[in-house]
Every structure is written in structure tokens, then in C-alpha cells.
Amino acid sequence: NYKKALSQLEKFIAQYHNLNELEKQGLIQSFEYTYELAWKNIKDFYENQGEINIQGSKDAFRLAFNRHLINNGEQWMQMMEDRNLTTHSYDETISNNIIQNIYQNYIHLFRYLKKALENIENN
Template structure:
């Protein structure tokens, strides 16, 4: 097995973890009027999904020969490589992920929930579809 083959396997394994977290986020997003607890769960599933999303991008790009060291670098290179379409929204998602990890108040949670539903979840869904298509030709 070549290094490239090992990298291919790594990103596919990471994708499987992303797929599971994304499925949970999808269920949470389906709740139209979440309670405070459900909103917290939605945000937690978003944090997990986002974390795995940038890591699967990193692993995919590593397999393609890039050396990626950070979420920001993964997003920028994924955009340049055509893995994702909306780099600016992904960078905003990174900022919000960092915000949700360190602070929690109800008004911030509601605003983050709105952005997850309108922008971040659709981008995660596009990434899921794009990478799934690259696994199954």
C-alpha cells in the first residue's frame, strides 16, 4: 500500500465518523421549534459535525498531496480545490464553532441556531454529498 493509498483510507474512515455526526445534526435540524435543551443538542451536534468536517477535508487534501495544519488552512485549500463552494461561509462557521465552544447564553444560542439552519447545515450537506460521490464513483 502506498502512502497515497493510506491517506485515501484515512479520509474515508474520517468520513464515516463525519457521516454519523452529520446524521445526528440532520435529526436535530428537523426539530422546528426546539426547546432550550434541544437547541443545546443541535449546537453540540453542529460542533461535532463541523470538527469532523474540517478534519475530513484535511485528510482528503493530505491524500491529494497538500500539507494542511489548521481548520482555516483546510477550508481555504478545500475551497481552492473545489471540495467546497462557499469558503466565506465556512470561515464564518469556524468563527461560530469557536464561539459556541467557549460561551453559552440563550440569545447567542438562538442566533447560532439560525445560522446553522440557514447556512452551515446546507454547507455541511454539500460537503457530505461531494465526498460521498468521491468514495462511490
């Protein structure tokens, strides 16, 4: 569930400045999981509206941005690139850059998406 994944990621974010190496790996895994659920929720949302051409996260994020479900399309594209780099999380420089981006940018994008989906559910 996207909300649960985001909640778990937020727990890591709350401890951002005090994370040890193992917890940093946990934060990256939590980010990966939240990312996957984010784009799949977007895909499901638009498929329920008849959109059938969403092949992956790039398609999902572009459509969501063009339809104003998400904001800041460039950061979502950067997030997608960082997600692809998480397979190299053994590289400390890459890992630390991704963690910083999660803390400074991506958590806000995930929260915005959560609110947007909740607003749609409630209307």
C-alpha cells in the same frame, strides 16, 4: 464518522421550530462535532493527496474551497467563527444566532461536502 454526525445534526434540524433549551444545547454540540469531523475529513482527504501544510480548519476550508471541494467560502469562514463562539453558548443571544445560522446555512454546507466526498469515493 462524518456521515453519522451529519445525520444526527439533521435530526435536530428537523425539529428546529420545536426545540426546548436542552435540545438547543444538543443541537449546538451536534454542530460542533459535525464541524470538527468536516474539517478533519477535508484534512485527511488532502493529506492522502500529499498536502502536508493543513494546520487547522481555516487551512482545510481554504484549500477545499480553492480546489472546489466546497462552495461558498465566506459561509464556511462564518461557520468557523460561529464554532469558536460556541464556547459562549450560555449566552442566549449568541446561542440563538448560531442555531439560526446552522438551520439556514451550515446544514446545507455540510450536505454539499458530504455529496462531494461521496462523488469522489464513487469515481
